[in-house]
Amino acid sequence: MATLQVELVAADRQVWSGEASMVLARTLDGDIGVLPGHQPVLGILVDGSVTIRATDGTIEAAVHGGFFSVSENRVSILAETAELASEIDVQRAEKAAVRARQDGSQDDLDRAETRLRVASL
C-alpha cells in the first residue's frame, strides 16, 4: 500500500518526518483526513492538534499558526511553532496557562491550553 511521506516542520527546526498511513488535521473549514492518493490540497490549520498515523505508531503534535499542503503523497505540515505530544513539558505549559490567565492574554492562554490538551492525548 502506498504511504504518505510526512514532514512536520516548525519555523526553527524539523519536528518530525517519516512515513504514515493517514494524517488528521483541523482546518478552518473542519477536520480533514488525508490518505495516500489524496488530491493536492493547501489549507490553513487552526491552532490545535495534528494526528499522524505513522507506520510505527500514532503521533500527536500541537501546532500554532500553521498550514499544510498535500501533493503526490507528500504531506508537509508547516507551523510557526510545533511540538510533539511527547516533547511537551506539561509543567511549563501549566505555568504558561496560569501566567496567561493572570495577564489576561487570550492568545497565550489558547496556546498553553492546546499544548496541555495535546499532551494529555
Place this chain on the structure above:
Amino acid sequence: MGAQLRVYRRRIRSVRATKKITRAMELIAASRIVKAQGRVDAARPYALELRRAVSAAASQAASIDHPLLVSGVESKRAAVLIVTSDRGLAGAYSTNALKESEALSRLLVQEGGEEVISYLFGRKALGFYSFRNRPIAGSWTGQTDAPTYEQAREIADALLAAYNTDASEGGVDEIHVIYTRFINMGVQEAAVLRILPLAVVSASAADAPTGAMALYDFEPSAEMVLDALLPQYVAQLIYSCLLEAAASEHAARRRAMKSATDNAEELIKSLVRAANAARQAEITQEISEIVGGADALSDATAGSE
C-alpha cells in the same frame, strides 16, 4: 630595577592579559559560528516548504491582486530594517551594515524621491541613530547573537502593519532589509534584500523543474490561504536574514579577535626585545660604573702611597 625596564615589564603583562581575553573571545565566537550555522540549517526545511506553498498558491491565484504582491505604482515611503550587532569587538561588522544602509538611503532619496523610515535591529544601530538624533520607527535589541522566531515575527508584524497603512497616513510602500550575508567563514558582506512587495512569482519558476505545478485545492479558498501564508513568508524571510546575520556576526567577531590576538603576540615580541635591551643596557651601565669606580679607587690609593 631600572625605571624603563619596569615600564616595559608592566606593558608586557597587560598585553598578555589582553591577549588571553581576545583568544578566549576568538574561541567562543568560533564555536558560536557552528551553532549559528546549525540554526540556519535547521530553519531551511521550513523556508523551502513555505516557498513551495507560497509559489503554488500565487501561481493559481495569479488573477488576485494581493496587496503584499502588487508593487505600488509609485513608492513614496520606504522602510529599511538594519540588522547590526548588540556588542562591539566584531571588526567592521556593524559599520559595514550601517554604511550599506546609508548608501541605500541615499539611492532611495535621490533616485526615487522616497522618504526613508528606519527600523533598527541591534544596539549598535540604535547607538548610531540616537547619537545623530535621527528618527527611529522601531528598534529591537538584546538578541542579535541568537535571534528567535518570536522576535522575527514581532519585527514582521511591525513592518507589515506599516506596509498595510497608507503612505499618506504614516505607512510605507516598500520594505528593505540590510543584513550581512554569510558567504563563508572568511567572507561576509552587507547586502540589501527587498522584502515587500514580494517577488515570489519568480521563485515558482525556479522551484518547478517538472513544469506545471500540481493543481491544488484550497481550504478554505486561495485568497484566504494566500492571506495567511504571505505574512508567515515575510516573517520567515526576516527570520532567515536574522539567522544569517548572527552567523556573520560571530564570524566577523572571530576574525577581529584573531587579528587582535595576533597583534598582541607581535606587540609582546617587540616589547620583550625592548625590555631585554633595556635590561642589558642597565647591566652594561652598572659594570662600567663598577669598573670606573674601582679604577678611580685604585688611582686614589696609588696616589696616596
